[in-house]
Amino acid sequence: MQTATDINRGLQRDDFPLLGRVVHGKPLAYLDSAATTQKPNAVIEAIDAFYRETNANVHRGLHRLAQEATDLYEGARADVREHLNANDTREIVFVRGTTEAINLVAQSYLRPRATSGDEVIVTEMEHHANIVPWQIVGDMIGVRLRVVPIDNDGQIDLEAFERLLNPRTRLVAVTHVSNVLGTINPVKTIIKMTRQTGAAVLVDGAQAVPHMPVDLQDLDCDFYTLSGHKTFGPTGIGVLFGKAELLNAMPPYQGGGDMIQSVTWEGTTFKDAPARFEAGTPHIAGAVGLAAALGYLRSVGYEHIAKQEQSLLAYATARLQALPGLRLIGTADHKAAVLSFVLDGVHPHDVATVLDAHGVATRAGHHCAQPLMRRFGVPATTRASLAFYNSQSDLDALITGIESAREMFQ
Numbered sequence: 001m002q003t004a005t006d007i008n009r010g011l012q013r014d015d016f017p018l019l020g021r022v023v024h025g026k027p028l029a030y031l032d033s034a035a036t037t038q039k040p041n042a043v044i045e046a047i048d049a050f051y052r053e054t055n056a057n058v059h060r061g062l063h064r065l066a067q068e069a070t071d072l073y074e075g076a077r078a079d080v081r082e083h084l085n086a087n088d089t090r091e092i093v094f095v096r097g098t099t100e101a102i103n104l105v106a107q108s109y110l111r112p113r114a115t116s117g118d119e120v121i122v123t124e125m126e127h128h129a130n131i132v133p134w135q136i137v138g139d140m141i142g143v144r145l146r147v148v149p150i151d152n153d154g155q156i157d158l159e160a161f162e163r164l165l166n167p168r169t170r171l172v173a174v175t176h177v178s179n180v181l182g183t184i185n186p187v188k189t190i191i192k193m194t195r196q197t198g199a200a201v202l203v204d205g206a207q208a209v210p211h212m213p214v215d216l217q218d219l220d221c222d223f224y225t226l227s228g229h230k231t232f233g234p235t236g237i238g239v240l241f242g243k244a245e246l247l248n249a250m251p252p253y254q255g256g257g258d259m260i261q262s263v264t265w266e267g268t269t270f271k272d273a274p275a276r277f278e279a280g281t282p283h284i285a286g287a288v289g290l291a292a293a294l295g296y297l298r299s300v301g302y303e304h305i306a307k308q309e310q311s312l313l314a315y316a317t318a319r320l321q322a323l324p325g326l327r328l329i330g331t332a333d334h335k336a337a338v339l340s341f342v343l344d345g346v347h348p349h350d351v352a353t354v355l356d357a358h359g360v361a362t363r364a365g366h367h368c369a370q371p372l373m374r375r376f377g378v379p380a381t382t383r384a385s386l387a388f389y390n391s392q393s394d395l396d397a398l399i400t401g402i403e404s405a406r407e408m409f410q
Protein backbone atom coordinates (compact mmCIF):
# COMPACT_ATOMS: atom_id res chain seq x y z
CA MET A 1 0.00 0.00 0.00
CA GLN A 2 1.32 3.39 -1.04
CA THR A 3 0.95 5.73 1.90
CA ALA A 4 3.56 8.45 1.45
CA THR A 5 2.05 11.74 0.38
CA ASP A 6 3.08 12.36 -3.17
CA ILE A 7 1.05 14.82 -5.16
CA ASN A 8 2.95 13.93 -8.33
CA ARG A 9 0.89 10.80 -8.41
CA GLY A 10 -2.48 10.06 -6.85
CA LEU A 11 -2.62 8.10 -3.65
CA GLN A 12 -3.59 4.47 -4.46
CA ARG A 13 -4.47 5.58 -8.01
CA ASP A 14 -3.85 2.09 -9.39
CA ASP A 15 -6.69 0.77 -7.24
CA PHE A 16 -9.16 2.68 -9.45
CA PRO A 17 -9.41 1.05 -12.89
CA LEU A 18 -11.47 3.85 -14.41
CA LEU A 19 -8.76 6.42 -13.73
CA GLY A 20 -6.67 4.74 -16.42
CA ARG A 21 -9.12 5.81 -19.13
CA VAL A 22 -8.32 8.04 -22.04
CA VAL A 23 -10.92 10.70 -22.89
CA HIS A 24 -10.80 12.65 -26.17
CA GLY A 25 -7.32 11.23 -26.68
CA LYS A 26 -6.10 12.63 -23.35
CA PRO A 27 -5.45 10.87 -20.05
CA LEU A 28 -8.52 11.35 -17.87
CA ALA A 29 -8.16 13.97 -15.13
CA TYR A 30 -11.18 13.20 -12.97
CA LEU A 31 -12.02 16.32 -10.95
CA ASP A 32 -15.70 15.65 -10.26
CA SER A 33 -15.55 13.60 -7.09
CA ALA A 34 -18.04 15.82 -5.23
CA ALA A 35 -20.64 14.70 -7.79
CA THR A 36 -19.62 11.07 -7.49
CA THR A 37 -16.38 9.29 -6.66
CA GLN A 38 -14.68 6.60 -8.70
CA LYS A 39 -14.71 3.06 -7.32
CA PRO A 40 -11.71 1.05 -6.16
CA ASN A 41 -11.26 -2.61 -7.13
CA ALA A 42 -12.17 -3.58 -3.56
CA VAL A 43 -15.71 -2.25 -4.10
CA ILE A 44 -16.12 -3.57 -7.64
CA GLU A 45 -14.94 -7.01 -6.53
CA ALA A 46 -17.18 -7.11 -3.43
CA ILE A 47 -20.27 -6.39 -5.55
CA ASP A 48 -19.16 -8.85 -8.22
CA ALA A 49 -18.58 -11.55 -5.60
CA PHE A 50 -21.97 -10.91 -4.00
CA TYR A 51 -23.83 -11.49 -7.27
CA ARG A 52 -21.63 -14.43 -8.33
CA GLU A 53 -21.56 -16.30 -5.03
CA THR A 54 -24.24 -15.22 -2.58
CA ASN A 55 -27.16 -13.39 -4.17
CA ALA A 56 -30.42 -14.02 -2.31
CA ASN A 57 -33.02 -11.91 -0.57
CA VAL A 58 -32.40 -11.01 3.06
CA HIS A 59 -34.18 -11.64 6.36
CA ARG A 60 -36.97 -13.88 5.14
CA GLY A 61 -35.25 -16.97 3.80
CA LEU A 62 -34.22 -20.11 5.62
CA HIS A 63 -31.90 -21.42 2.93
CA ARG A 64 -28.15 -21.11 3.06
CA LEU A 65 -27.78 -18.30 0.53
CA ALA A 66 -30.48 -16.22 2.22
CA GLN A 67 -28.66 -16.57 5.52
CA GLU A 68 -25.34 -15.61 3.97
CA ALA A 69 -26.89 -12.60 2.22
CA THR A 70 -28.50 -11.52 5.50
CA ASP A 71 -25.17 -11.87 7.30
CA LEU A 72 -23.47 -9.73 4.65
CA TYR A 73 -26.20 -7.09 4.74
CA GLU A 74 -26.32 -6.89 8.54
CA GLY A 75 -22.53 -7.12 8.64
CA ALA A 76 -22.43 -4.04 6.41
CA ARG A 77 -24.62 -2.22 8.91
CA ALA A 78 -22.21 -3.17 11.69
CA ASP A 79 -19.29 -1.90 9.56
CA VAL A 80 -21.03 1.43 9.03
CA ARG A 81 -21.67 1.73 12.76
CA GLU A 82 -18.03 1.07 13.48
CA HIS A 83 -16.82 3.47 10.79
CA LEU A 84 -18.91 6.34 12.15
CA ASN A 85 -18.54 5.29 15.81
CA ALA A 86 -22.28 5.28 16.32
CA ASN A 87 -23.53 3.79 19.56
CA ASP A 88 -25.61 0.96 18.14
CA THR A 89 -26.21 -0.78 14.80
CA ARG A 90 -29.94 -0.13 15.29
CA GLU A 91 -29.19 3.53 14.69
CA ILE A 92 -27.98 2.84 11.15
CA VAL A 93 -30.74 2.94 8.53
CA PHE A 94 -29.91 2.05 4.93
CA VAL A 95 -31.51 4.45 2.47
CA ARG A 96 -30.85 5.46 -1.14
CA GLY A 97 -28.59 8.34 -0.20
CA THR A 98 -28.49 11.66 1.57
CA THR A 99 -31.52 12.97 -0.31
CA GLU A 100 -33.70 10.12 0.91
CA ALA A 101 -32.27 10.35 4.41
CA ILE A 102 -33.22 14.01 4.75
CA ASN A 103 -36.67 13.46 3.24
CA LEU A 104 -37.20 10.67 5.75
CA VAL A 105 -36.36 12.98 8.66
CA ALA A 106 -38.55 15.75 7.23
CA GLN A 107 -41.55 13.43 6.84
CA SER A 108 -41.14 11.22 9.89
CA TYR A 109 -39.48 13.48 12.43
CA LEU A 110 -40.46 17.06 11.59
CA ARG A 111 -43.93 16.60 10.14
CA PRO A 112 -45.57 14.83 13.10
CA ARG A 113 -43.94 17.14 15.66
CA ALA A 114 -43.98 20.61 14.20
CA THR A 115 -46.81 23.07 14.48
CA SER A 116 -47.47 26.27 12.62
CA GLY A 117 -44.93 28.95 13.52
CA ASP A 118 -42.13 26.49 14.31
CA GLU A 119 -38.79 27.04 12.61
CA VAL A 120 -36.10 25.03 10.87
CA ILE A 121 -32.67 26.62 10.62
CA VAL A 122 -30.42 25.93 7.63
CA THR A 123 -27.42 27.82 6.26
CA GLU A 124 -26.90 29.75 3.06
CA MET A 125 -24.59 27.05 1.72
CA GLU A 126 -26.99 24.09 1.78
CA HIS A 127 -27.52 21.68 -1.11
CA HIS A 128 -31.12 21.59 -2.36
CA ALA A 129 -31.42 18.18 -0.65
CA ASN A 130 -31.12 20.03 2.66
CA ILE A 131 -33.55 22.81 1.71
CA VAL A 132 -36.42 21.43 -0.35
CA PRO A 133 -37.58 18.59 1.99
CA TRP A 134 -37.97 21.16 4.81
CA GLN A 135 -39.89 23.48 2.49
CA ILE A 136 -42.23 20.68 1.39
CA VAL A 137 -43.12 19.80 4.98
CA GLY A 138 -42.93 23.43 6.04
CA ASP A 139 -45.55 24.45 3.47
CA MET A 140 -47.91 21.74 4.76
CA ILE A 141 -47.87 22.93 8.35
CA GLY A 142 -46.57 26.48 8.34
CA VAL A 143 -42.99 25.85 9.45
CA ARG A 144 -40.64 28.71 8.60
CA LEU A 145 -37.17 28.22 7.18
CA ARG A 146 -34.59 30.52 8.78
CA VAL A 147 -31.25 30.93 7.02
CA VAL A 148 -27.86 31.49 8.66
CA PRO A 149 -25.77 33.90 6.55
CA ILE A 150 -22.20 33.17 5.50
CA ASP A 151 -19.30 35.58 4.98
CA ASN A 152 -17.52 36.33 1.71
CA ASP A 153 -15.08 33.47 2.26
CA GLY A 154 -17.99 31.06 2.68
CA GLN A 155 -17.92 30.64 6.45
CA ILE A 156 -20.97 30.43 8.70
CA ASP A 157 -21.72 33.50 10.83
CA LEU A 158 -22.00 31.81 14.22
CA GLU A 159 -23.22 34.97 15.95
CA ALA A 160 -26.07 35.25 13.49
CA PHE A 161 -26.80 31.57 14.09
CA GLU A 162 -26.99 32.17 17.82
CA ARG A 163 -29.42 35.02 17.25
CA LEU A 164 -31.63 32.79 15.08
CA LEU A 165 -31.91 30.04 17.71
CA ASN A 166 -35.10 30.48 19.71
CA PRO A 167 -37.76 28.41 21.47
CA ARG A 168 -39.61 27.91 18.14
CA THR A 169 -36.55 26.23 16.59
CA ARG A 170 -37.53 22.62 15.93
CA LEU A 171 -34.55 21.51 13.96
CA VAL A 172 -31.16 22.73 12.75
CA ALA A 173 -30.01 21.18 9.48
CA VAL A 174 -26.48 21.97 8.39
CA THR A 175 -23.99 20.54 5.95
CA HIS A 176 -20.73 19.21 7.38
CA VAL A 177 -18.78 20.15 4.23
CA SER A 178 -20.08 22.38 1.44
CA ASN A 179 -20.21 20.74 -1.99
CA VAL A 180 -19.59 24.11 -3.66
CA LEU A 181 -17.29 26.04 -1.34
CA GLY A 182 -15.49 23.17 0.33
CA THR A 183 -16.00 24.87 3.69
CA ILE A 184 -15.71 22.47 6.62
CA ASN A 185 -18.28 23.73 9.08
CA PRO A 186 -17.79 23.79 12.86
CA VAL A 187 -20.59 21.29 13.31
CA LYS A 188 -19.57 20.32 16.84
CA THR A 189 -19.96 23.93 17.96
CA ILE A 190 -23.27 24.20 16.11
CA ILE A 191 -24.54 21.03 17.78
CA LYS A 192 -23.49 22.30 21.22
CA MET A 193 -25.15 25.66 20.62
CA THR A 194 -28.35 23.97 19.47
CA ARG A 195 -28.38 21.79 22.60
CA GLN A 196 -29.11 24.95 24.63
CA THR A 197 -32.54 24.89 22.95
CA GLY A 198 -34.69 21.78 22.65
CA ALA A 199 -34.12 21.50 18.90
CA ALA A 200 -32.71 18.48 17.08
CA VAL A 201 -29.68 18.68 14.77
CA LEU A 202 -29.25 16.97 11.41
CA VAL A 203 -25.81 17.03 9.83
CA ASP A 204 -25.55 16.40 6.08
CA GLY A 205 -22.35 14.39 5.84
CA ALA A 206 -22.47 13.67 2.09
CA GLN A 207 -19.22 15.56 1.45
CA ALA A 208 -17.53 14.82 4.78
CA VAL A 209 -17.22 11.04 5.14
CA PRO A 210 -15.21 10.70 1.88
CA HIS A 211 -12.54 13.00 3.31
CA MET A 212 -12.42 12.93 7.10
CA PRO A 213 -13.12 10.70 10.07
CA VAL A 214 -16.53 11.25 11.64
CA ASP A 215 -17.18 10.25 15.24
CA LEU A 216 -20.90 10.35 15.90
CA GLN A 217 -20.63 9.76 19.63
CA ASP A 218 -18.25 12.68 19.88
CA LEU A 219 -20.40 14.92 17.65
CA ASP A 220 -23.61 13.98 19.47
CA CYS A 221 -25.94 15.06 16.65
CA ASP A 222 -29.42 13.57 16.35
CA PHE A 223 -29.23 12.69 12.66
CA TYR A 224 -26.32 12.26 10.23
CA THR A 225 -26.43 11.30 6.57
CA LEU A 226 -24.07 9.94 3.95
CA SER A 227 -24.23 8.87 0.30
CA GLY A 228 -22.44 5.68 -0.72
CA HIS A 229 -21.57 6.88 -4.21
CA LYS A 230 -19.75 9.94 -2.88
CA THR A 231 -17.78 7.71 -0.52
CA PHE A 232 -16.17 5.42 -3.16
CA GLY A 233 -19.12 3.02 -2.92
CA PRO A 234 -22.04 2.28 -5.24
CA THR A 235 -24.98 4.49 -6.20
CA GLY A 236 -28.41 3.84 -4.69
CA ILE A 237 -27.20 3.24 -1.15
CA GLY A 238 -26.69 5.64 1.71
CA VAL A 239 -27.09 5.93 5.42
CA LEU A 240 -29.30 7.77 7.83
CA PHE A 241 -27.94 7.68 11.35
CA GLY A 242 -30.51 8.61 13.96
CA LYS A 243 -30.45 8.34 17.73
CA ALA A 244 -32.33 5.16 18.67
CA GLU A 245 -34.86 6.88 20.93
CA LEU A 246 -35.75 9.32 18.16
CA LEU A 247 -35.97 6.71 15.39
CA ASN A 248 -38.17 4.42 17.46
CA ALA A 249 -40.54 7.29 18.21
CA MET A 250 -40.87 8.20 14.52
CA PRO A 251 -43.60 6.75 12.28
CA PRO A 252 -42.44 4.80 9.21
CA TYR A 253 -41.72 6.76 6.05
CA GLN A 254 -42.81 3.99 3.69
CA GLY A 255 -44.86 0.85 4.30
CA GLY A 256 -44.38 -2.65 2.93
CA GLY A 257 -42.64 -5.92 3.58
CA ASP A 258 -40.01 -6.50 6.24
CA MET A 259 -40.90 -3.50 8.42
CA ILE A 260 -43.97 -4.84 10.21
CA GLN A 261 -44.57 -6.77 13.41
CA SER A 262 -48.09 -7.75 12.49
CA VAL A 263 -50.63 -6.85 9.83
CA THR A 264 -54.39 -7.28 10.13
CA TRP A 265 -57.26 -5.60 8.31
CA GLU A 266 -57.70 -3.46 11.39
CA GLY A 267 -54.17 -2.13 11.39
CA THR A 268 -50.44 -2.75 11.44
CA THR A 269 -47.73 -2.60 14.07
CA PHE A 270 -44.18 -1.84 13.11
CA LYS A 271 -40.76 -3.18 13.97
CA ASP A 272 -38.27 -0.96 15.74
CA ALA A 273 -35.55 0.88 13.81
CA PRO A 274 -33.84 0.27 11.52
CA ALA A 275 -36.34 -2.24 10.05
CA ARG A 276 -39.30 0.16 10.34
CA PHE A 277 -37.57 2.44 7.82
CA GLU A 278 -36.44 -0.26 5.40
CA ALA A 279 -39.66 -1.35 3.71
CA GLY A 280 -39.24 -3.75 0.81
CA THR A 281 -36.16 -5.47 -0.54
CA PRO A 282 -33.18 -3.29 0.25
CA HIS A 283 -30.15 -2.58 -1.94
CA ILE A 284 -28.26 -5.58 -0.58
CA ALA A 285 -25.34 -5.45 -3.01
CA GLY A 286 -25.18 -1.70 -2.40
CA ALA A 287 -24.76 -2.20 1.33
CA VAL A 288 -22.06 -4.80 0.67
CA GLY A 289 -20.30 -2.39 -1.69
CA LEU A 290 -20.58 0.47 0.80
CA ALA A 291 -19.05 -1.63 3.56
CA ALA A 292 -16.19 -2.52 1.19
CA ALA A 293 -15.72 1.18 0.41
CA LEU A 294 -15.55 2.17 4.07
CA GLY A 295 -13.15 -0.68 4.80
CA TYR A 296 -11.02 0.45 1.88
CA LEU A 297 -11.02 4.05 3.16
CA ARG A 298 -9.83 2.88 6.55
CA SER A 299 -7.06 0.85 4.92
CA VAL A 300 -5.84 3.92 3.02
CA GLY A 301 -6.17 5.95 6.21
CA TYR A 302 -7.84 9.30 6.71
CA GLU A 303 -4.59 10.91 7.81
CA HIS A 304 -2.94 10.02 4.47
CA ILE A 305 -6.06 11.10 2.61
CA ALA A 306 -6.11 14.48 4.37
CA LYS A 307 -2.41 15.07 3.71
CA GLN A 308 -2.73 14.26 0.04
CA GLU A 309 -5.89 16.30 -0.47
CA GLN A 310 -4.61 19.30 1.47
CA SER A 311 -1.35 19.32 -0.55
CA LEU A 312 -3.34 19.17 -3.77
CA LEU A 313 -5.69 21.90 -2.55
CA ALA A 314 -2.79 24.22 -1.68
CA TYR A 315 -1.18 23.61 -5.08
CA ALA A 316 -4.43 24.11 -7.01
CA THR A 317 -5.40 27.22 -5.03
CA ALA A 318 -2.05 28.89 -5.72
CA ARG A 319 -2.16 28.04 -9.42
CA LEU A 320 -5.76 29.18 -9.86
CA GLN A 321 -5.24 32.42 -7.93
CA ALA A 322 -2.35 33.25 -10.22
CA LEU A 323 -4.63 33.18 -13.27
CA PRO A 324 -5.78 36.68 -14.25
CA GLY A 325 -9.55 37.17 -14.25
CA LEU A 326 -10.24 34.04 -12.19
CA ARG A 327 -12.29 34.37 -9.00
CA LEU A 328 -12.38 31.53 -6.51
CA ILE A 329 -15.73 31.10 -4.77
CA GLY A 330 -15.05 29.55 -1.36
CA THR A 331 -11.89 30.59 0.43
CA ALA A 332 -12.60 29.44 3.99
CA ASP A 333 -9.64 28.84 6.29
CA HIS A 334 -10.78 25.31 6.94
CA LYS A 335 -11.82 23.68 3.68
CA ALA A 336 -11.91 20.43 1.76
CA ALA A 337 -10.40 20.06 -1.72
CA VAL A 338 -13.21 21.67 -3.72
CA LEU A 339 -12.41 24.57 -6.05
CA SER A 340 -15.31 26.54 -7.49
CA PHE A 341 -14.47 29.46 -9.72
CA VAL A 342 -15.68 31.88 -12.34
CA LEU A 343 -13.56 33.26 -15.15
CA ASP A 344 -14.11 36.80 -16.43
CA GLY A 345 -15.91 36.85 -19.77
CA VAL A 346 -16.27 33.07 -20.12
CA HIS A 347 -19.42 31.19 -19.13
CA PRO A 348 -18.74 28.39 -16.60
CA HIS A 349 -20.32 25.87 -18.98
CA ASP A 350 -17.92 26.90 -21.75
CA VAL A 351 -15.00 26.47 -19.36
CA ALA A 352 -16.19 22.97 -18.49
CA THR A 353 -16.69 22.08 -22.17
CA VAL A 354 -13.17 23.17 -23.08
CA LEU A 355 -11.83 21.30 -20.05
CA ASP A 356 -13.62 18.15 -21.21
CA ALA A 357 -11.83 18.40 -24.55
CA HIS A 358 -8.60 18.30 -22.52
CA GLY A 359 -9.74 15.14 -20.74
CA VAL A 360 -10.54 17.11 -17.57
CA ALA A 361 -13.86 16.20 -15.93
CA THR A 362 -15.29 19.10 -13.93
CA ARG A 363 -18.85 20.27 -13.32
CA ALA A 364 -20.46 23.56 -14.23
CA GLY A 365 -23.80 24.88 -13.04
CA HIS A 366 -25.47 25.78 -9.79
CA HIS A 367 -24.43 22.51 -8.11
CA CYS A 368 -27.91 22.14 -6.57
CA ALA A 369 -27.25 25.25 -4.51
CA GLN A 370 -29.12 28.05 -6.25
CA PRO A 371 -29.48 30.24 -3.12
CA LEU A 372 -25.72 30.03 -2.65
CA MET A 373 -25.10 31.12 -6.25
CA ARG A 374 -27.34 34.13 -5.59
CA ARG A 375 -25.41 34.89 -2.39
CA PHE A 376 -22.20 35.17 -4.43
CA GLY A 377 -23.90 36.99 -7.32
CA VAL A 378 -23.09 34.36 -9.94
CA PRO A 379 -25.45 32.22 -12.01
CA ALA A 380 -23.10 29.25 -11.95
CA THR A 381 -19.51 28.22 -11.29
CA THR A 382 -17.11 25.69 -12.70
CA ARG A 383 -16.12 23.26 -9.96
CA ALA A 384 -13.09 21.03 -9.65
CA SER A 385 -13.57 18.61 -6.76
CA LEU A 386 -10.74 16.35 -5.70
CA ALA A 387 -10.15 13.06 -3.99
CA PHE A 388 -6.99 11.40 -2.72
CA TYR A 389 -6.49 9.61 -6.03
CA ASN A 390 -5.86 12.89 -7.85
CA SER A 391 -2.39 14.01 -8.80
CA GLN A 392 -0.56 17.21 -9.59
CA SER A 393 -0.77 16.38 -13.30
CA ASP A 394 -4.60 16.36 -13.06
CA LEU A 395 -4.35 19.91 -11.75
CA ASP A 396 -1.82 20.94 -14.38
CA ALA A 397 -4.28 19.70 -17.02
CA LEU A 398 -6.98 21.82 -15.32
CA ILE A 399 -4.83 24.96 -15.52
CA THR A 400 -3.89 24.30 -19.16
CA GLY A 401 -7.56 23.80 -20.01
CA ILE A 402 -8.64 27.02 -18.28
CA GLU A 403 -5.92 28.95 -20.12
CA SER A 404 -7.10 27.57 -23.40
CA ALA A 405 -10.76 28.44 -22.56
CA ARG A 406 -9.65 31.99 -21.92
CA GLU A 407 -7.80 32.19 -25.22
CA MET A 408 -10.85 30.86 -27.08
CA PHE A 409 -13.55 33.00 -25.50
CA GLN A 410 -12.02 36.21 -24.12
Ligand code: PLP
Pocket residue numbers: 034035096097098099100127129130175177178179204206207227368
Ligand atom coordinates in the same frame (compact mmCIF):
# COMPACT_ATOMS: atom_id res chain seq x y z
N1 PLP B 1 -25.81 17.12 0.32
C1 PLP B 1 -24.65 17.50 -0.24
C2 PLP B 1 -23.74 18.42 0.51
C3 PLP B 1 -24.33 17.04 -1.51
O1 PLP B 1 -23.17 17.42 -2.08
C4 PLP B 1 -25.22 16.18 -2.18
C5 PLP B 1 -24.93 15.75 -3.55
O2 PLP B 1 -24.26 16.41 -4.30
C6 PLP B 1 -26.39 15.79 -1.54
C7 PLP B 1 -26.66 16.28 -0.29
C8 PLP B 1 -27.35 14.86 -2.18
O3 PLP B 1 -26.76 13.60 -2.24
P1 PLP B 1 -27.42 12.41 -3.07
O4 PLP B 1 -27.69 12.93 -4.44
O5 PLP B 1 -26.39 11.34 -3.04
O6 PLP B 1 -28.66 12.02 -2.35
